[in-house]
Amino acid sequence: MVAPSAKEVFIQGVTLSGKTFRPSDWAERLAGVMSSFRPGGAHPGSHLSYSPWCIPTTLGGVKCVVVHRDLREAEPMAWDFCMNFARDNELQVVEACLMPDERPR
Structure with missing residues (x-):
């Protein structure tokens, strides 16, 4: 369950049992949808780029999809789709905040 105050949730490509989720492009597929x-x-043309509310990324060598809470506010069914995808595939979900990359000085 996701806390109401969470701004972003990370759906991780690791199952609750610790196995890597397959197929390897699952994050890009989910974000594409x-x-x-x-x-x-x-x-x-919006289908040619990812939504800022659902972004595939890799963190620590683990494929993830970062889902922003604004998606829940704007499109509750789309939010539910993402959360149900994670639940149905027994993927780990973590509440966190994606920090921008540090710019070189």
């Missing part, structure tokens, strides 16, 4: 859910709604 969610690409039309974005601030201001879908627009021509």
Whole structure:
């Protein structure tokens, strides 16, 4: 269950039993499905980029999808789809905050 105060949740490509989730491109697939859910709604060409509310990434060598709480506010069914995907596939879900990369000085 995700706390109401969480700004972002990380769906990790590791199952509750510790196994790596397959297929290896699952994060890109999930984020691709969610690409039309974005601030201001879908627009021509929005399927060509990921939504800022559902971003695939790799953290510590683990594939993840970062799902922002704003998705829950704007499109509750899309949020439920992501959370149900994690639950149905027994993936680890962690509440966290994605920090921007430090810029070189």
